[in-house]
Amino acid sequence: MPPSFRGPNREAIGMSERPRPLFVLPSGNSFAVEDPVAFCLENARHPLLYPARERLLLSDAHTDPDRVLNVVLHRCGLNLAVVSPGRVAVHHWTQLADLRRLLKEHRLAGPGVQVALVRRKSGLITLLPAEEFLVGVRPAPAFPWDAYRERWERRHDRDPDDGAPAPCSGSSYSWEGIAEGRTPWAALKSVWRRDRAPDCPNNCDVPLAVLRFDWRRSGWLSGTRAVVARCCFVCRRVAEEERRGDLWPWLVEVLDADVLPCRHDGGFGVTDLRPCWPSPPTRNLYDLDNLPRDLTLDELVRILM
Numbered sequence: 001m002p003p004s005f006r007g008p009n010r011e012a013i014g015m016s017e018r019p020r021p022l023f024v025l026p027s028g029n030s031f032a033v034e035d036p037v038a039f040c041l042e043n044a045r046h047p048l049l050y051p052a053r054e055r056l057l058l059s060d061a062h063t064d065p066d067r068v069l070n071v072v073l074h075r076c077g078l079n080l081a082v083v084s085p086g087r088v089a090v091h092h093w094t095q096l097a098d099l100r101r102l103l104k105e106h107r108l109a110g111p112g113v114q115v116a117l118v119r120r121k122s123g124l125i126t127l128l129p130a131e132e133f134l135v136g137v138r139p140a141p142a143f144p145w146d147a148y149r150e151r152w153e154r155r156h157d158r159d160p161d162d163g164a165p166a167p168c169s170g171s172s173y174s175w176e177g178i179a180e181g182r183t184p185w186a187a188l189k190s191v192w193r194r195d196r197a198p199d200c201p202n203n204c205d206v207p208l209a210v211l212r213f214d215w216r217r218s219g220w221l222s223g224t225r226a227v228v229a230r231c232c233f234v235c236r237r238v239a240e241e242e243r244r245g246d247l248w249p250w251l252v253e254v255l256d257a258d259v260l261p262c263r264h265d266g267g268f269g270v271t272d273l274r275p276c277w278p279s280p281p282t283r284n285l286y287d288l289d290n291l292p293r294d295l296t297l298d299e300l301v302r303i304l305m
Helices: 010-015 036-042 047-057 065-076 100-105 145-153 185-194 248-254 297-304
Strands: 020-024 030-032 079-084 087-092 114-119 124-129 209-219 223-231 238-243 263-265 270-272
Touching: 020 036, 030 100, 036 047, 036 065, 047 065, 065 079, 065 087, 145 185, 145 209, 185 209, 185 248, 209 248
Parallel strands: 087 114
Antiparallel strands: 020 030, 020 079, 079 087, 114 124, 209 223, 223 238, 263 270
């Protein structure tokens, strides 16, 4: 973004009592301006406004402001957002920009904030809660958030029932003794401990927790689709991250050796994963002063012989 287009501090815009206008690019990037109409007229020759240059050069301070804005919104694909406390009005011609970045940067993507979408071509005004623009989707109302939150908080502890399947944890991987397509709590806890989890993109300022992981055939002709779904315990939304190729290298990285899955069914048939398990590290049986404390009987016999 050109330095001359950079406006006041973005955090200050979200907190200001006075409505502040910003131009929003289709990508979601935005920059603040003091006077949108004056900005367009003064920067008529800038490449960003090139599609509307001819009409802007024929306009001046006496031209109808709505005509100036309409030609810019129409021909340049920009949106004009007016940010006020608890409210955002977004003026667009027909193409609506990605507003998620705008609302996130100004910490407006939360409860109590209303977004008004003003479609200049038809005059249609649509009112939506800002929560509609949060990243991710809400799971079914019956999703056991409390159970997942409690397990996540105890992710460093070993509980007697960690071997039980977690609800709503569908997967193309299977574990011994667990119903097909279900993930045990022990596996999820291992991922929560070892995964480099990103923070929630919705200004919740908390790390996301892996909910499920899948690698399946997405269609007879379209190949496979690898997905890692993560949830946020604050905004209670689930966002999917698509990954390239097999998930196995990632699983070996984030799962403890004793909770690696034993089978995989991604639509091509069932594959036995046990031959792919990494070999256990070589145990020290020769340094008699530093022997492992959990020696097996076979290892003890090997030492004595």
